[in-house]
Amino acid sequence: MKKICFALLISTVLMACAPHRNLVYFSNLNDVSSSQIQNVPELKLQKNDQLSLSLTSLNAEYNVLFASANNSTSNNTISSRSGFRINNNGMITLPLLGDLKVEGLTVEEAQNLITRELKKQIKNPVVDLELVNFKITVIGEVNHPASLTVPGDQVNLLEALGMAGDMTVYGKRENVLVIRETNGVRKMTRLNLNDKNVYDSPYFHLKQNDIVYVEPDKSKEKEYNPNVRALPIITTCISAIAVLLTALLR
Incomplete structure (x- = not known):
């Protein structure tokens, strides 16, 4: 019986543990690092500009x-x-x-x-x-999702996220989606902001009407899943029962 109680206690602890997530931008950047600055792609005028x-x-x-x-x-x-x-x-x-x-x-x-x-x-x-209508849209796990009008004709992904209040702690920094339409063709790519090499992507510098989507991680999904909301209560009860049974069976 003691073994069963111990197993229940260990299972509860494991269920309560959330997977480790990297919340640091460019986490693979060395203390001192330099790279050649890429030329910013020139903005081309489009229909409806x-x-x-x-x-x-x-x-x-x-x-x-x-x-x-x-x-x-x-x-x-x-x-x-x-x-x-x-x-x-x-x-x-x-x-x-x-x-x-x-x-x-x-x-x-x-x-x-x-x-x-x-x-x-x-x-x-x-x-x-x-x-005058350089507009981008930032949605998903940011503090202030919105369509943003950018002064001038240059803005990069970090600046856009900053204008939207930065990502929340639930935002997947390793999986930011950029959606772009060019000549009637929609293209999508995912960028990893934990990786310093994201600077080399042609999607790092945004173009007019780009959409940036920050995907939520699984912990956010579980938080709002009604089937999972009761999990903390259930695990707490199991822990209490396991501790009580352990004390009674000594």
Whole structure:
């Protein structure tokens, strides 16, 4: 009988023990480590991207065409900032210039294209182009899941997690899913943030409309499983009974 009680006690202890999890980012990083910084992949403009265009021109006629209620003019110089959406054909439509294909270009390449075309029409155009709807979504085991608008056109996975309040203790750092759509094709990959080599992944630097999903570990699943919620109570009762029987049978 004593052996049975002892076995019950050992089983209870083993059931209560949770598996070890590595909660440290880049846990295989040495105290001193260096690596060649990878070039950040250039962001390419996509359909439905929203662009902000700032134009300074000395051409009064073109200024009239380009002007709107929000524009300000002074001494034949106009600074205009308007929203332009890339349509389903990859085009933006500009006054005087008409449709320009910008899908697949970087922001700098699109800016240079617009400047070259404007030079055919007006004197000394100065163009500043920005992407204003660089959005990513971070969901799952983070403290503040949300869709996030990123200033500029560069953000990496760690920065995105930081903007979402970092992972909870239940988040699988070794299994972070990044979902990306490119030219109508959805691609998914899993990244291990316990591994310093994650920096080399082309998915470490995020692109517009990427989705980051942090998967919960099994302990979180068990915590919210109604069939498992009673387990601590059951194991406690078994332990108490085992201890009581051991004391009575001495």
